Amino acid sequence: MSELRSLATVTTSQSPEMVLKIASEIRALPAGQNKVHMANGLAQLASRVDPGLPALQAVADTLAQALAEYPVPDTGGQPPMPYIDLAKLIRYEHVTTTLDDPLLAKAGLLLAAGDADVERADFTLKNLQGQDVTLSHLRGKVVLVNFWATWCGPCRLEMPDLDDLYSRFKSQGLVVLSITNEESSKVSTFVKGLGYHAPVLLDPDSQAAKRFHVENLPRSFVFNRKGKLVAIAVDQRSRRQFFEMLAAAGLHP
Numbered sequence: 221m222s223e224l225r226s227l228a229t230v231t232t233s234q235s236p237e238m239v240l241k242i243a244s245e246i247r248a249l250p251a252g253q254n255k256v257h258m259a260n261g262l263a264q265l266a267s268r269v270d271p272g273l274p275a276l277q278a279v280a281d282t283l284a285q286a287l288a289e290y291p292v293p294d295t296g297g298q299p300p301m302p303y304i305d306l307a308k309l310i311r312y313e314h315v316t317t318t319l320d321d322p323l324l325a326k327a328g329l330l331l332a333a334g335d336a337d338v339e340r341a342d343f344t345l346k347n348l349q350g351q352d353v354t355l356s357h358l359r360g361k362v363v364l365v366n367f368w369a370t371w372c373g374p375c376r377l378e379m380p381d382l383d384d385l386y387s388r389f390k391s392q393g394l395v396v397l398s399i400t401n402e403e404s405s406k407v408s409t410f411v412k413g414l415g416y417h418a419p420v421l422l423d424p425d426s427q428a429a430k431r432f433h434v435e436n437l438p439r440s441f442v443f444n445r446k447g448k449l450v451a452i453a454v455d456q457r458s459r460r461q462f463f464e465m466l467a468a469a470g471l472h473p
Contacts, residue, residue: 224258243281264305367432386418401425
């Protein structure tokens with residue numbers, strides 16, 4: 221479906237209509253592996269273009285329908301990706317589903333366990349000036365941790381918004397920590413050219429990324445002033461979506 225491939229390039233204003241149209245077309249497909257594949261592809265792309273809750277609910281309904289019609293067997297006791305992606309929509313995009321499937325339930329439990337690990341996680345990483353930054357030492361601040369890389373297109377699209385958020389809310393106690401496992405010289409050149417002001421931390425052995433269960437980029441986490449994890453984004457966010465994440469920690473425009 222060519223529309224699915226082009227979804228990542230649409231504007232935010234166009235995305236709700238396109239997502240709803242694609243979801244409707246997928247629901248009309250005959251049951252089977254292809255329908256699950258298409259519905260799962262839509263689920264992986266839709267939240268990145270910020271189509272809004274009604275469109276995301278349609279995406280979840282489409283994937284749930286495809287899985288109800290054609291359940292995917294587990295792989296080594298683990299939920300297959302379509303169940304994981306539906307669980308992510310439910311947990312992080314706040315949609316609902318009536319699908320009653322033990323693999324979906326297991327996927328939800330795995331996500332919850334991973335998030336609990338993140339809330340307990342700590343790290344000490346060096347910034348581009350060679351100074352140590354420790355996450356647990358930032359209690360009393362609202363902290364947005366963003367994992368990114370210079371080669372990651374969605375990451376680069378987020379960075380102007382992250383920079384704006386940092387400038388706007390710094391006086392209210394916001395700290396943005398942009399974490400990458402790339403070499404210092406490459407990262408320094410990149411952020412200088414971009415005019416990026418938020419602190420950039422180096423995670424050369426990816427230990428912080430592993431503690432945060434980062435499987436793809438970008439990935440963002442918001443901690444409130446007490447160190448509680450209050451919001452997670454598992455892909456690219458728009459400025460509006462970042463505002464929603466910060467609002468969960470008590471920061472408002």
